[in-house]
Amino acid sequence: MPRSERSPLLLAGLLATAGVAHFAVPRQFDAVVPRSLPGSPRTWTYVSGVAELALAAGLAVPRTRKPAALAAAAFFVGVFPANVKMAVDWRDRPAQEKAVAFGRLPLQIPLVLWARGVARNAEGRA
Numbered sequence: 001m002p003r004s005e006r007s008p009l010l011l012a013g014l015l016a017t018a019g020v021a022h023f024a025v026p027r028q029f030d031a032v033v034p035r036s037l038p039g040s041p042r043t044w045t046y047v048s049g050v051a052e053l054a055l056a057a058g059l060a061v062p063r064t065r066k067p068a069a070l071a072a073a074a075f076f077v078g079v080f081p082a083n084v085k086m087a088v089d090w091r092d093r094p095a096q097e098k099a100v101a102f103g104r105l106p107l108q109i110p111l112v113l114w115a116r117g118v119a120r121n122a123e124g125r126a
Helices: 003-024 026-030 041-060 062-078 080-089 095-125
Strands: none
Touching: 003 026, 003 041, 003 062, 003 095, 026 041, 041 062, 062 080, 062 095, 080 095
16 A cells, blocks of 8 residues: 555554544643633543544545545644643653643644645545
8 A cells, every 4th residue: 555545544554543532641741731721621631532533534535535634634623722731730740741742732733734745645536
């Protein structure tokens, strides 16, 4: 399978794994929900888990791949404040944990670019 065909499936797998994790271990996700959001952090954890699973499903189907990839790029931008909150909250933790929290911040850039690349490639195949 060529790389261009694997890429959307790998991104779908990443999102599906993250989506399942939101339900399997919700407490860790609750902790990074920005306090400024209305409602319960658990509700936001579940909503974001459902969104990740829906995006994964959309990426797996060639007919819905382009809009799902564009939505995934927007999703990665949208969850950035949670990553910032995590980095701020973890600034006094041990070095390894702090590195994970701060390392997630620049990771959003390749995720957004990856999703946009999947959308661009899906456009060429439509």
